[in-house]
Structure formats: C-alpha cells, structure tokens
Amino acid sequence: MMSDPIIQTFNLTKLFDQKTLAVNKLSITVKPGIYGFLGPNGAGKTTTIKMLIGSLFPTEGRIEIFGKDALGKDIADIHKRIGYVPENPTYFMDMTGEELLEYVGSVFKIPQQKLISRISNLLRLVDLQDAKSRKIAKYSAGMKQRIGIAQALINDPDLLILDEITSNLDPLGRSKMVNLLKGLKNEGKTIFISTHILPEIEKMEADSIGIINQGQLILEGSIKELNEKLGTKIIKISPKHDLLREKLKHYALNIGETADELIIESDNPDQVWKIVNRISMENDIIINKFISSGLEIEQLFMKAFDITKKDIGVENK
Amino acid sequence: MINLIGMEMPNYPTFEWILFGIIMGIISIFVFIFYIVYKRRIIEINSSLMVIFKRKLKEDKIKITIFTLISIIPGVIIFLIFTLMSTLMGGFDIIQVRIFISYIINFFLLYLGIAYTIAFTSTGIINAKRNGTLSWFLSKPIRRWEFLWGRILSYLFTSIMISVACSLSILIGGLLTFDPLYIEEILSIAGFIFLINILALLTLTAIGVFLSSVFRKTGLAIFIPIFMFMILPTIVGFLPIVVRSEWPLLFSFSYYFEELSSAWISQFGGGLSSIYLAYSELLGIDIFTLNLSAIHIVLILIILSISLFIISTLYLQKTDIP
Numbered sequence: 001m002m003s004d005p006i007i008q009t010f011n012l013t014k015l016f017d018q019k020t021l022a023v024n025k026l027s028i029t030v031k032p033g034i035y036g037f038l039g040p041n042g043a044g045k046t047t048t049i050k051m052l053i054g055s056l057f058p059t060e061g062r063i064e065i066f067g068k069d070a071l072g073k074d075i076a077d078i079h080k081r082i083g084y085v086p087e088n089p090t091y092f093m094d095m096t097g098e099e100l101l102e103y104v105g106s107v108f109k110i111p112q113q114k115l116i117s118r119i120s121n122l123l124r125l126v127d128l129q130d131a132k133s134r135k136i137a138k139y140s141a142g143m144k145q146r147i148g149i150a151q152a153l154i155n156d157p158d159l160l161i162l163d164e165i166t167s168n169l170d171p172l173g174r175s176k177m178v179n180l181l182k183g184l185k186n187e188g189k190t191i192f193i194s195t196h197i198l199p200e201i202e203k204m205e206a207d208s209i210g211i212i213n214q215g216q217l218i219l220e221g222s223i224k225e226l227n228e229k230l231g232t233k234i235i236k237i238s239p240k241h242d243l244l245r246e247k248l249k250h251y252a253l254n255i256g257e258t259a260d261e262l263i264i265e266s267d268n269p270d271q272v273w274k275i276v277n278r279i280s281m282e283n284d285i286i287i288n289k290f291i292s293s294g295l296e297i298e299q300l301f302m303k304a305f306d307i308t309k310k311d312i313g314v315e316n317k
Numbered sequence: 318m319i320n321l322i323g324m325e326m327p328n329y330p331t332f333e334w335i336l337f338g339i340i341m342g343i344i345s346i347f348v349f350i351f352y353i354v355y356k357r358r359i360i361e362i363n364s365s366l367m368v369i370f371k372r373k374l375k376e377d378k379i380k381i382t383i384f385t386l387i388s389i390i391p392g393v394i395i396f397l398i399f400t401l402m403s404t405l406m407g408g409f410d411i412i413q414v415r416i417f418i419s420y421i422i423n424f425f426l427l428y429l430g431i432a433y434t435i436a437f438t439s440t441g442i443i444n445a446k447r448n449g450t451l452s453w454f455l456s457k458p459i460r461r462w463e464f465l466w467g468r469i470l471s472y473l474f475t476s477i478m479i480s481v482a483c484s485l486s487i488l489i490g491g492l493l494t495f496d497p498l499y500i501e502e503i504l505s506i507a508g509f510i511f512l513i514n515i516l517a518l519l520t521l522t523a524i525g526v527f528l529s530s531v532f533r534k535t536g537l538a539i540f541i542p543i544f545m546f547m548i549l550p551t552i553v554g555f556l557p558i559v560v561r562s563e564w565p566l567l568f569s570f571s572y573y574f575e576e577l578s579s580a581w582i583s584q585f586g587g588g589l590s591s592i593y594l595a596y597s598e599l600l601g602i603d604i605f606t607l608n609l610s611a612i613h614i615v616l617i618l619i620i621l622s623i624s625l626f627i628i629s630t631l632y633l634q635k636t637d638i639p
Binding site: 082084 | 376448453454457460637638
C-alpha cells in the first residue's frame with residue numbers, strides 16, 4: 001500500500017558562516033513507521049533535525065512535513081502534530097516530571113481534564129509514575145530521556161523526532177527505550193530517529209533507513225530495498241573447513257568466521273553455492289548449513305561507506 | 318525661594334504628574350489589552366506569550382524577590398542616616414536631603430543596573446540558545462517573537478517591582494524621618510525616583526535583550542553593559558582635561574541616569590557630572606558641554622529602548638538557533 005510521505009526534504013542545504021557545509025543537497029523521504037537516520041558523529045544529523053523543527057533556516061532547499069511547507073506559514077500547525085526530543089535535554093530542572101508535562105500541556109493548550117488523564121497515561125507508559133513528584137534535576141539520564149519522550153507525546157503527535165536519544169543510556173535503558181518506541185510505532189506514530197548506534201535501529205525493526213555522511217545522503221530505503229540495491233549477501237557455511245575457506249576467498253568480497261561457521265560476504269551467492277557443492281562432493285565434506293541472507297544494518301552501513309569511498313571519494317572519518 | 322535657614326534654594330521641579338500619568342497610562346493600557354486578549358483568547362498566539370511569561374516569572378521568582386528586597390536598601394539607608402543626623406545635629410536641610418538621595422540613587426542604580434542586566438536580560442536569551450531551551454520551544458507551536466516578548470514582559474514586570482519597591486522604601490523612610498512639612502517634597506522625590514528607575518531598567522532591559530539576541534557568548538553580553546556603565550565613564554574621567562570630550566558619555570547610560578537624577582532630585586548631579594562641574598569651576602573653563610535637558614534624555618532612552626526591542630525581535634526572527 002502506498003502511503004503519503006510524512007517528511008520530505010528537497011535538496012536541503014545548510015552552510016554555516018559561508019564556509020562549513022553541514023548538509024549538502026539532502027533529499028529524504030520519510031514514510032509512516034520508523035525511519036532510522038544514520039551517520040557517524042558530525043555527519044549532519046542534528047543540523048538536519050534542527051532544520052526540520054524550524055530552529056535552523058536552510059541555506060537552500062525545501063522541507064515538507066505532512067505535505068505542508070515547513071518553512072512557511074503552516075509551521076505552527078505542523079508543530080502541533082510533532083513531538084521532539086533533543087540529544088541533551090535541558091528541560092526545566094526545577095520542575096518535577098509531572099509539572100513538566102503540565103507545562104508542555106499548557107503550551108499545547110490541552111484542556112485541563114484531558115491533560116490530567118493524558119499525563120497519568122504517559123507517566124505509566126514511560127514508567128515514571130513513582131518519580132513524578134521528584135525534581136527532574138534528580139532524574140538519571142535514562143529517566144530524563146523517558147520524561148523527554150513523555151513530554152514529546154503530550155500532544156499525541158503523529159510524528160516523533162528523536163535526536164540521538166539512546167546515546168547516553170545504559171544497555172537496560174536502551175532496551176526499554178527500544179521497546180517503548182516499538183510500541184509507539186504500533187500505535188501508528190511515525191518515528192524519525194537519528195543515531196550512530198546501529199544495533200538499536202535493527203532492534204526497533206526500522207521500516208527504512210537513511211545513511212548520511214558529511215551532509216550527503218549515501219543510501220536510503222527499506223533494509224530489503226537496500227539489500228537488493230547493493231546485491232550483497234551474507235552466507236553462513238558450516239562446518240568451517242580450511243579447503244572451503246581457501247577456495248572461496250577468490251569469490252568472496254569478505255571472509256570471516258565464528259567458532260563453527262564461515263561467514264562469506266558475496267555479491268554472487270549462486271556461484272558460492274556451486275563451489276561449495278563441488279568441493280563438498282569432491283572431498284566428502286558434509287555441509288550442515290548454507291544460509292544466504294541480506295546484510296544487517298551495521299553491515300549495510302559499512303558497505304554504504306565502502307561504496308561511497310570508491311564511487312564518489314567521500315572519506316569516512 | 319528661601320529655605321528655613323535663609324539659604325537660597327534651587328528651584329526644584331515639582332513632580333511631573335503629567336509625565337508620570339502618561340507612563341502609567343501606557344502601562345495600564347498595555348496591561349488592560351493584554352488581560353482582555355488573554356482572557357477572551359481573541360488571538361490564540363497570545364496565550365503562548367503568556368505561557369512563556371508565566372514560566373519565566375516562576376523560573377526567576379527567587380531572583381525577582383532578591384532584587385525587590387535589595388531595592389528597599391536606599392529607603393532603609395535614608396531612614397537610618399537621617400534618623401542619626403537628626404539625633405546628632407537636631408535637623409537637616411532639604412537641599413542636603415535631595416543631594417544625598419541623588420547620590421544614593423546613582424550609586425544604587427549603577428550597581429543594581431549592572432546586576433540586573435547580568436542576572437536577567439543580557440544572559441537570558443543566550444542561555445536559552447546555548448542550553449537548547451529555545452530550540453525546544455521552537456519545536457512547539459510557539460513563534461520566535463512570542464518567546465522573546467514573553468521574556469521581555471517578565472523583565473519589565475521585574476523592573477516595575479524593583480522601581481515600586483525602591484520608591485516605596487524611600488517614601489516610607491522619608492515619611493518616618495522627615496517633618497510632615499516636607500511631605501510634598503518626599504512624594505516628589507519618591508515619584509521621580511520611580512520614573513528614573515523605570516526608565517533606567519527599561520533601557521537596560523532593551524540593551525540586555527539586544528545583546529542577548531545578537532551574541533552567542535555570554536562573556537561579551539556581560540562585558541558590554543559593564544563597559545558602558547562603569548568603564549567608559551571612568552576612562553572619560555581620566556582623560557587629560559585639554560583633550561577631554563564628553564561625547565563618549567552619550568554611550569554611557571550611567572550619565573543619563575545621573576543627569577536625570579540631577580535635574581529631578583539634586584540639581585547638582587550625583588556622581589560623575591558633579592566631579593566635572595567641580596573641575597570646570599576649579600579651572601574656570603566650561604568643559605561640560607553636553608547639556609541635555611531631562612525631556613531630551615527621556616526621549617533618547619525611550620526611542621533607544623523601542624529601537625532595540627524592534628531590532629532584537631527582527632534579528633531573532635531571522636537568525637539560526639543552534
């Protein structure tokens with residue numbers, strides 16, 4: 001089913017002080033679901049997000065959110081349907097969690113009765129009911145991020161923009177956050193999340209990803225589309241046999257191993273299968289496992305950078 | 318006019334009720350319109366302005382309380398000093414009272430002004446830019462000008478609190494210390510102090526908001542008011558007489574406040590300008606060439622404040638918030 005894009009940018013460019021090109025002709029399309037906006041530190045992710053929320057003005061290009069011009073008169077209407085969580089939230093530390101939610105509710109002019117029940121639901125959702133009367137200054141990093149999510153959800157937004165929200169969290173906090181975001185996705189919200197921590201995007205089951213480096217979009221699409229585009233497969237072969245490793249190294253883009261498997265990265269899995277089949281027949285090797293699968297996000301990310309280096313000469317930092 | 322001990326008294330202006338009435342009238346009209354718009358929710362965006370305004374007041378409530386309490390100090394000093402003087406000397410002249418109050422007000426405004434600018438205005442917007450608060454607000458249905466004016470209104474509220482506290486303290490201190498014969502004089506002095514304070518704080522708010530909107534680093538936004546308020550007049554004061562020029566004082570706001578204080582309260586100047594006068598009298602030359610009347614100074618300060626508010630608003634509308 002085709003769905004209308006939630007966010008679209010067209011040749012978005014940001015030049016700081018006439019010399020630093022932070023974002024370079026970035027055109028992305030975010031459809032409903034989870035969109036992972038990936039890139040190394042300094043790639044231009046936060047600059048892009050700040051342009052999306054209207055904090056920075058693009059030097060060139062256009063932004064459409066919910067089909068409306070996000071740089072024009074509709075900005076206030078768009079912002080009523082957006083929730084934003086910054087990388088390092090510095091919410092009002094003198095407030096308690098509950099007071100913050102009440103305050104943000106007043107910013108959105110939510111009627112008092114509705115606000116009370118929504119605050120209660122959100123505190124339950126982010127598991128901060130017991131800490132609602134505590135000052136935010138006394139919250140842990142994970143609790144601050146969770147109250148950040150709650151404040152971003154107070155207006156029941158259609159789009160959540162999250163900037164590196166998991167980078168300061170411990171593994172348990174990250175796991176909770178991933179589950180929370182998956183739940184929000186199931187409620188029909190679109191989540192635009194920027195991060196450089198790739199396994200989380202994998203765990204969130206992102207519908208599509210955009211990979212950015214030095215302000216330029218390198219790859220964009222669903223994991224499936226990107227795998228098809230790159231044509232590279234990961235083949236797991238068991239048992240790991242020296243002969244197999246020796247013969248396959250000429251046909252593999254990359255070769256590695258685990259305790260009992262050979263891991264082959266190849267853009268021609270059929271040929272790999274033929275070779276494995278022939279060697280196993282000739283040498284009486286019983287193949288227990290031959291699984292060909294697409295690249296995982298981390299591998300896609302690295303692959304995208306390899307291609308960029310070769311094709312357009314962009315150097316990864 | 319001859320005073321009680323037979324000295325010729327300067328012709329002090331009576332309190333300018335018309336000017337006071339105009340300023341109060343403008344403030345009342347603003348408050349009234351604001352109240353109506355807010356209550357009836359005629360324009361939705363104005364509610365956002367109130368959200369920012371109320372939040373800023375809540376955030377600054379301790380600072381506002383401290384500054385309001387500090388503003389009582391001049392009244393307390395006057396009460397203590399004149400009680401002591403009347404005990405020791407049996408009485409005092411109203412001219413001495415006016416000069417003394419003028420000194421105290423100049424001294425008070427100099428330090429309170431700098432402290433107010435640093436504590437509230439010149440760092441407020443910069444901090445909001447630096448710590449991401451402004452960026453966060455902009456992701457909500459709040460416009461840039463609403464954020465700025467919500468904050469400006471809270472600063473103006475603080476200015477009014479400080480001015481009222483300072484004038485009331487002097488009024489009460491004066492009423493407790495002086496002969497009831499001087500009640501009209503004391504009312505006039507307290508009223509003029511209110512006008513001087515409100516004009517000074519309005520100007521300092523405008524300067525602070527402007528610096529805070531334009532600069533990205535707090536250092537410069539703090540240094541510039543200190544330079545204009547303290548360092549510049551000192552530099553001018555240390556220049557050799559023959560090359561001294563008063564035009565840099567046009568950029569020193571303490572000069573304007575001193576001049577107002579001189580024109581409305583003491584007629585001899587409170588600090589710097591009286592030193593110049595002493596110099597010029599000593600040397601027999603007229604070095605004090607800036608003869609701005611009170612109304613000129615009021616106009617300069619009001620026009621400057623309005624211009625800076627407009628420039629700050631336009632600048633913030635168009636500038637990137639990192």
